[in-house]
Amino acid sequence: MATLPAQGLSEGDEGELAGVPYDEAPNRLGSGSGLMTQAAQASAPEAFVPGDIKTARLFGRHFAETLGRLSFSG
Structure with missing residues (x-):
């Protein structure tokens, strides 16, 4: 079982994450360090899977x- 630390989700045997298709x-x-697709x-652009678009x-x-x-003062 692989753990995805950024979301605290675990990958199941069926390749699903918390009941959502992979x-x-x-x-x-x-990725916990930034956007990763x-x-x-x-x-x-159509080649990206729906999960990457959601991300x-x-x-x-x-x-x-x-x-x-954030408050910017100039």
Whole structure:
């Protein structure tokens, strides 16, 4: 059983994460250091699996929310 530390999810024998098919699971590659996706070299945007698209959206939303909480003084 592999543990994905960034989300605290475990991969089951069927290749599913917490009941979600592997290719549809956000953060399926388990990166805790930033956005990570996977596709063949020079792939079209449609080549990314749905879970990687979810990961990118969640990462972008989190990044935007974090920036919104910061106070910039100039």
